[in-house]
Amino acid sequence: MNKHQKRYKLVVFGASRIGKTSTILQFIDGRFIETYQPSGDETYQKTIQIDNKRVEIDISDYIRTRDGFILMYSITSRYSFDLIQDIHNEIYRIRDKEMNEHIPCIIVGNKSELTEEREVGTEEGMKYSESVQCHFIESSAKRNENINEIFEIITKDVIKYKENNNQIESSNEEIKQKGCFIV
Numbered sequence: 348m349n350k351h352q353k354r355y356k357l358v359v360f361g362a363s364r365i366g367k368t369s370t371i372l373q374f375i376d377g378r379f380i381e382t383y384q385p386s387g388d389e390t391y392q393k394t395i396q397i398d399n400k401r402v403e404i405d406i407s408d409y410i411r412t413r414d415g416f417i418l419m420y421s422i423t424s425r426y427s428f429d430l431i432q433d434i435h436n437e438i439y440r441i442r443d444k445e446m447n448e449h450i451p452c453i454i455v456g457n458k459s460e461l462t463e464e465r466e467v468g469t470e471e472g473m474k475y476s477e478s479v480q481c482h483f484i485e486s487s488a489k490r491n492e493n494i495n496e497i498f499e500i501i502t503k504d505v506i507k508y509k510e511n512n513n514q515i516e517s518s519n520e521e522i523k524q525k526g527c528f529i530v
């Protein structure tokens with residue numbers, strides 16, 4: 348990684364067996380494995396191009412201290428969709444953020460090709476995501492549908508978020524240097 352290249356840390360959260368590892372492997376290696384293997388705490392890296400800039404993203408399943416969150420459920424599992432809502436609340440609790448503050452996040456309904464087994468409607472996923480100000484997409488790790496898009500959308504959100512926060516930090520710095528304090 349050259350020293351000008353930025354690195355962003357993402358995490359994929361969600362219930363067991365909904366396709367988190369499959370999505371990451373499809374994205375990183377362009378492969379899909381039918382047989383299920385439970386995950387440990389692996390991390391994966393890939394360099395992608397965002398608006399003509401190369402950025403490195405670092406993806407894991409289980410780590411907490413992340414820049415952006417991919418909250419994944421399977422459209423075939425109502426339980427996994429409900430769990431996303433708990434995880435979302437938990438992230439805000441751990442980060443000590445108000446619900447109206449933005450944390451870079453995308454909600455992903457995976458296994459989208461299993462239409463016959465669908466338990467969660469597209470509209471429903473979309474509505475919930477809107478209500479918590481997260482991006483939303485349905486994907487299929489199996490068919491490699493919308494996989495790159497997941498990582499592109501979340502990385503753009505993280506970049507924008509970091510730029511805004513740096514602006515806020517540097518303007519706070521300016522205020523401090525001018526000797527003003529806001530309590």
Ligand SMILES: Nc1nc2c(ncn2[C@@H]2O[C@H](COP(=O)(O)OP(=O)(O)OP(=O)(O)O)[C@@H](O)[C@H]2O)c(=O)[nH]1
Pocket residue numbers: 362363364365366367368369370380381382383384385386457458459460461486487488489490
């Ligand atoms: N039909 C279909 N099957 C999928 C898709 N994505 C993953 N799978 C299958 O679902 C099973 C679980 O996928 P994993 O990627 O291991 O799920 P995970 O969320 O990482 O599971 P844990 O690591 O246990 O939390 C595997 O048998 C995959 O082949 C998909 O888009 N469509």
Ligand SMILES: [Mg+2]
Pocket residue numbers: 367368369384385386408
């Ligand atoms: Mg896994």
